[in-house]
Amino acid sequence: MDTIANPPRSTALITGASSGVGYELTVRLLREGWDVVAWMRSEVPDHDPVVAAARASGRLRSDRVDLADPVGLAAALDRVRSRERSIDLVVNNAALSLAQAQPGPSGRDVHFDVNVLSPYAITTALLPCVAASEHKTILNVASNALLSVKQFSLAELVHPTRFKKLFGPYAASKLALALWTHELARALPPDVELRSVCPGPSDTPMTRGPGMPRWLGMLVPLPLLFPHPRRGADRLHAAGLGAHRGERGVFIHRDRVTPLPWLAQAPAVLAAVRDIHARSFPVRPGQDVRPRDSDPG
Numbered sequence: 001m002d003t004i005a006n007p008p009r010s011t012a013l014i015t016g017a018s019s020g021v022g023y024e025l026t027v028r029l030l031r032e033g034w035d036v037v038a039w040m041r042s043e044v045p046d047h048d049p050v051v052a053a054a055r056a057s058g059r060l061r062s063d064r065v066d067l068a069d070p071v072g073l074a075a076a077l078d079r080v081r082s083r084e085r086s087i088d089l090v091v092n093n094a095a096l097s098l099a100q101a102q103p104g105p106s107g108r109d110v111h112f113d114v115n116v117l118s119p120y121a122i123t124t125a126l127l128p129c130v131a132a133s134e135h136k137t138i139l140n141v142a143s144n145a146l147l148s149v150k151q152f153s154l155a156e157l158v159h160p161t162r163f164k165k166l167f168g169p170y171a172a173s174k175l176a177l178a179l180w181t182h183e184l185a186r187a188l189p190p191d192v193e194l195r196s197v198c199p200g201p202s203d204t205p206m207t208r209g210p211g212m213p214r215w216l217g218m219l220v221p222l223p224l225l226f227p228h229p230r231r232g233a234d235r236l237h238a239a240g241l242g243a244h245r246g247e248r249g250v251f252i253h254r255d256r257v258t259p260l261p262w263l264a265q266a267p268a269v270l271a272a273v274r275d276i277h278a279r280s281f282p283v284r285p286g287q288d289v290r291p292r293d294s295d296p297g
């Protein structure tokens, strides 16, 4: 009798899968039959039976990674590339919004290293795995806070001299992320899709944390303004796998493609992020992706 081969399962890598929007997206994809590779410093909590079952069966594979540490991140990238044959969907979701600027292991501010540089390192390192997959999609989780940025300087973001909760380095980091996403998307193989998305306000450890301005933090318990993070996860799902398929480099906010401020800065932001990445991460063959326009000749 002929055996019918099982169809290959789709695989997502989600950073920041231990809480909030990333956790809810992890649960949703596991329920839909995906394999999920989950990255964070802690662990995906087991309180939903689907998580426990997926962990036991090997469909949920987690790794502890501190995205502020380029050395640890490079090692995690090596591990995942040796273990996963292909990755259909990468969701660069992990981020932090602190109550003050804070240098990380690199000496740069952690808002830059975690929210801007680590998604670039992950995107470029995993490009061959994504290109070998069916869905070929990378989502960078930005924020509508980027629409509020009035002054923008990447140098100021890397080593801040001023600080404002949410509307300072955090908002600037999300703008830098969306700008390099816009620029890099033009350089990728035509069938690989890269875009940025805002999940919308959600009641999560981040919005309940000390990095929120006091007046805004007081509104977080109001579910009409800050709904359950499932809502944000649904928005990421739609941006990655739904109506926006085929769109590259765009920023999706409230389920619509939304113009980015400071767009003229996008090539310079990508060039600076690429330069810092090259100085911080070991270079590996096939990872140096340049916009076609900037190629000499």
Ligand SMILES: NC(=O)c1ccc[n+]([C@@H]2O[C@H](COP(=O)([O-])OP(=O)(O)OC[C@H]3O[C@@H](n4cnc5c(N)ncnc54)[C@H](OP(=O)(O)O)[C@@H]3O)[C@@H](O)[C@H]2O)c1
Residues within 6 Å of the ligand: 015, 016, 017, 018, 019, 020, 021, 022, 039, 040, 041, 042, 043, 065, 066, 067, 068, 092, 093, 094, 095, 096, 114, 141, 142, 143, 144, 198, 199, 200, 201, 202, 203, 204, 205, 206, 207, 229
């Ligand atoms: N919630 C909102 O209202 C809102 C609005 C707009 C945009 N966003 C964006 O949506 C995304 C998810 O936010 P959320 O509200 O769901 O936040 P959250 O609940 O605080 O989750 C953040 C996740 O990032 C991980 N993380 C933080 N620092 C890390 C590090 N150094 N290395 C590795 N992982 C790290 C955390 O895991 P560990 O602590 O285990 O490392 C956690 O899983 C973020 O990109 C955020 O900027 C959120």
